[in-house]
Amino acid sequence: MSSAPASLRSASGPRAALEREIQTAYPALLALLRRLTGRAEIAQELCQDAVVRLIENEDRVTDVRAWLFRTATHLAWDWLRRQRVRSEHAAAHPPIEVRSTDASGEASAMQQLAALKAALQSMPEQPRRVFELSRFSHLSQQEIAARLGIRRKTVENHLTRALALLARALDTDHETKNFN
Amino acid sequence: MKPTTELLEEAARRYLRESTVSPDAPPDATLDAWLDAAPEHRLAYAQVCAAWFASDAEIMAVPSAPRRSERSARMPLWALGFAMLMVAMVWGMRPQAQAPQVLADGVVAKLSSNAQADFNAANRRLLLTRGRAWIDVNAADGGAAIEVEWGAWRVRDIGTRFVVDGDRQRIAVYAGAVELSDSRDPGKSPIRIGAGEAIDLNRLQLGPVDALEQGLDRGQWILVNQSLGAAIAEIEREGARVWLLGDIQPDSKLPNLILPDRIPATALRAICAQMVLHCRDLGPLGFVMRR
Incomplete structure (x- = not known):
């Protein structure tokens, strides 16, 4: 459809503001999901799913962009896990229906948040500090190195290890979720 | 692994x-x-x-619990505006449409944006000359009857919730029952329309409440993406209007919010037949339909 039909009208007010925020974030989100999944149509599907969930939870969302990226990357990860489970079982068993995990499920989200917080708190002081300065204060690796008086390569190593630890923590309920 | x-x-x-x-x-x-x-x-x-x-x-x-209140404190006008917009959408009206009115004894009337109506409190009669009137009679008030007059038709409630849709020339009953009479034929027995039933006034044929009427009662709206442009065109070919929140852009990857207004059931069926849709019930927000 090249243009909106005459009987259609544009949004205004709060809804338009929300749509603008979504539109601003959408291209980068779609590109990231395309890279994560390796499939354009799945990326499109997951992006739309994230938007739908945003609308469902709109009253609880304070940062639209952060929320969209958080939800969409989780959906992509979840999709990849289900693909892997399917392929692992396909060789030995007849096709099985794997129940979709719900990335926005309140209990699951709280559990994962608790795991992430615990992982961050249990990190050694310096990797934790590096991660917080990068993720929460948005400092570059060079700025973190200058602030902490360490080499940039050390910052990179701390950051890498911290992120890998958090990724590991995120996976705590993985096996049970997929087979429930 | x-x-x-x-x-x-x-x-x-x-x-x-x-x-x-x-x-x-x-x-x-x-x-x-x-x-x-x-x-x-x-x-x-x-x-x-x-x-x-x-x-x-x-x-x-940030703990998750206080976030809602923080948001309310930060953007109260935003939240208020959004709520008002949702109310307008829920009842299938333009945002500037008439607000729901409490007529008498707890009777609530919600009129479509194009409606013209006049309520006479003395004889508890709502005269509808154009558009749609959705009525909810509070049975707890002792069942005080209300009558909706549309053209020659008289719809008398029996403790109920119903809609008189002048645009589609239908009456649908969600709860309780109504009696429909024709002032042009006063000797004829009224037709009783029960819960879940609707009547086509052109054919005087009773049938189930259709998808749009259910949507009106439940306050549904529909989210589709721009790839449903063909379906929208089909709806319009059938003479129905489609209200869109957000522009349809040819290269947009965004879903668009579409509020159906007077979409015939046949058009809804046509959409479902043509498209593989995932439908999700969002409760008060309505259904989400995606390819």
């Missing part, structure tokens, strides 16, 4: 390197090659991304 620590660290290293590159830079072919090399690489990379975005300051530092 879960990704190993070494693989997660490799994915984290690659992600951190990629995240420092300018968004305008061309895609990193080395990263893509690594992702394509094994499904485990892609899984580990996605897990790292998910962890990165899940651990933002807002999530990690």
